[in-house]
Amino acid sequence: MFWLLFLFVSGLKVLLIPSYKSTDFEVHRNWLSITHSLPLSKWYFEDRSEWTLDYPPFFAYFEWLLSQFAVYFDANMLKVENLNYDSRTTVLFQRFSVIITDLVYAFGVKRCLESLGIATKYQKLAGTVSLLFNVGLLFVDHIHFQYNGFLFGILLFSIALILEKKFIKGAFLFAALLNFKHIFIYVAPAFGVFLLKDYVFNKEIREIVVVKFLKLVIAAGTCVALSFGPFIDQFPQVLSRLFPFKRGLTHAYWAPNFWAIYNFIEKVGVSVLKKSSGVSTSSGLVQEFDFKVLPNIPPMVTFLLTGLMMIPCVLKLWKSGTKDSFLRAITICSMTSFMFGWHVHEKAILMTIIPLGLSSLSDFKDAKWFIFLSIVGHYSLFPLLFPIDLVIIKYGLYISYICAINLLYTRVFKGLKLSSFEKLYLCGFAFLTLYEYFIQHVLRLTHRMPFLPLMMCSVYCAFGVLYFYVNYYSEFVFDKRGDGKVKSKRK
Template identity: 40%
Template sequence: MGVHKAASMSHLLWFFATATCVKLLLIPSYHSTDFEVHRHWLALTHSLPLSQWYSDETSPWTLDYPPFFAYFERFLAIFAHFIDPQIVHLQKGLNYSSNTVVLFQRISVILSDLLLLYGVYRLTKDLDSKRRTLIWVLVIWSPMLVIVDHVHFQYNGFLLGFLLISLSYLEEGRDLMGGFFFAVLLCFKHLFAVAAPVYFVYLLRHFCWGGLVRGLGRLSAMGSVVVAVFTAAYAPFAYHGQIQQVLRRMFPFGRGLCHAYWAPNFWVFYITLDKGLGFFLRKLGFAIQTPAASFTGGLVGDSSPFTVLPQITPLITFTMVLLALSPCLIKAWRDPQPGMVTRWVAYAYTCGFFFGWHVHEKASLHFVIPLATVAVQNVENARHYFLLSIVSCYSLFPLLFEAQEYPVKVLLLLSHSIVMWLASSAQFTNGKEVKPTAPIKKKDDRLELKGSSNAAANEGGFVIRGIEKSYLVGLVVVETWGQLLHPLLFGDKLAFVPLMLISIYCGLGIMYSWIWQLTWIIRSPDL
């Protein structure tokens, strides 16, 4: 067993090394304003006392992540100061973009991905070699992570590592450790809290339920762990009377319903319908005013831009997310199966993405990466993931808008799609087709649907259906319009249209994924 695990880890390290080589080649590429955001956070955590971290306004890029991430930036600043003191200089460092700071910050993201490496290893260590390898392909070679973290610039990889570690403990039945790592994750990035209702219901039912004395003891243990984590994160700021300021920075609801570039979710259709109704009503002579801050203009900060349809508030989006989550929460309460936790958490993040307030397109990583571990279970899951991962990756294309990065994002998506197709075909050529209504069996601490062994062969194994093929062809049409036809026909006019088309079309794909996941959860039988 020890030799097997050593060989497995060696294989995984090869995957990671290959991905790292690609990331190193991309160091000189374009980076977004997020690069300066994180450089400034290095500077303020290094230069200011802790009591001023969340009140500093030296730069527009104020600290708005939870305390553990601020501590993480402070840790990185120790090394940044030795490499180049100007990186962490609060005044002189503004918009500093020398080769030194670029290299330091790029390398810091690459090294932090080691936690993702451990997370995916821990979640897959008990699977057979074929399924384990396929998950490594989908996660370690994820083009979405390369685009968001290693070109655009963010630190999503190691945060997702915490999530995978937490899920791995839950699947093993080690709920206390699973809850601990999820609490740590929330103190790094609070946007992961969308899955908190699933964690709460599942842990309450699976870990705490079962007799008054036993239940209270376990509830106390879990509560103590969570309180200890949040105390370690927030106690220093509470001591300095900064809790309200920290929370104000973390939850800036005044930013508006949508980000400057529309994430492909439900609100894309709502906004489009409102604008279409407003246009036609104005043509009919109605006095419909166009708001000063228009979503198509890419402005952020107006939370009530609608002209015809009812205004949307954060409370409405919060309610819609909870309603969408309710079937999953009912399942988690009625039958808390460890093998279903990853699917439930991924569904929760899909709901948050599809119905949430001020959703960034990058948040699709929160459900795409966990669903990679579900994709290996059967052909249906693999088909769903193949479509979802391509759509989600394509929705990130507008993040890299400079011409020199265009071949990079296209090659990343195409190469990953080909590798994913080949790996999935090899996995499921002689695999088992599964039906959602069939009984469930447990294997390798995961739940699999049991079905006919010949059905997959009858369908040719891993085959994409006609409607899914047509949708993928539509992505090519949308991209061709945005890159060639629109500039040729309209020049610089109506520049928002290509972006709007990407959001709307990808929104259809995300909606399909949300419905598919919801249907699977509803139809999966209780044990």
């Protein structure tokens, strides 16, 4: 059943090949050309394109590896000067490269389900469908264009290894993941604390504590050395690419987090007080802005706030140290970074939804929150797929996915349902859709306020994400689910 569903989803991905592709397609084509045509010493200095290489070295090596096959499809795509090159063979190669590397994700899903010891038929089916058919990955990777499935596959493999108590291998793989895409540092506190609790200071593992700690350090250090070693002479330049702090507090489209609400309050304040706002935070530009009503937020404030908000989570994880609490801590750490981080992209919501999908298979409350966040979080990705000819595709995939997981999870758990308040909130998405495709045009606001539907989507989703965050976090910290003592209500 697992591989049959994988083949079905892969076929669906093939059908999406001709669909809209974002600027990220050119980003990765440019990286192919940089790593193939230039010496390694120039990879992080090349700037003929605005889409400069800004991922860690392991991902650059990954692009180089892909380029060794790309040359047989269309060598012109590997010329650095061929900006915005998108021949038919280039499109086919890049699209299929994402589909093929999704095998890593599939094996990661399968390994995690095995490591969790999923027992019942409907549990296995729910886990397989919710993860393999994750509609957010279809949106982001196979329409918008990225390689998140490949990266999440590595994350799931590392989780599975740690759950199986293969701590050094799991730590090595997670360290490798950080050297593919540094955004996964969001969940590093959960990994670090759990490894210390369940491995380094675990008295049942009869090794000297210092030796165990050194093994973890060597595993992580080996990855860093392999990744950054060839770039040691240009380390400051690489870091400047990895952490570009001049992009502003929020992305062009506000990710549905705390700062989206903060931006919205600023917009209302500017309007009420009739202040001149200069360049607007909702102008669709990626840059820093000066707030006129609320205080400006520098990067350091977001880092400190994110770190402080993670403290109760990691303390709870240290106290309990169970597999269940580890999975929930990954979810909470990723969501904390999503809520309060600097220049967060909307796509980062998948870093919360996918780990939550693992814990949802064995806990009644987690299952409810997984359904709720899947509805809110995946809807918040719709602005990425803005062309009008994608309306049927994105709504069709979205509704199919939500119906599928709702049906399966209600078979796994008795009495699984959302509260009246939650249902009422979710009904608001029908109004958002109606406004964007009908009311906005009837009111003739399309040209006067072109970004209003985006702001409405971002802010409305932000309240839903905040509601999930507060409730899920408090349940983890204050009740005993994090200790693995609450039994699931499975059939």
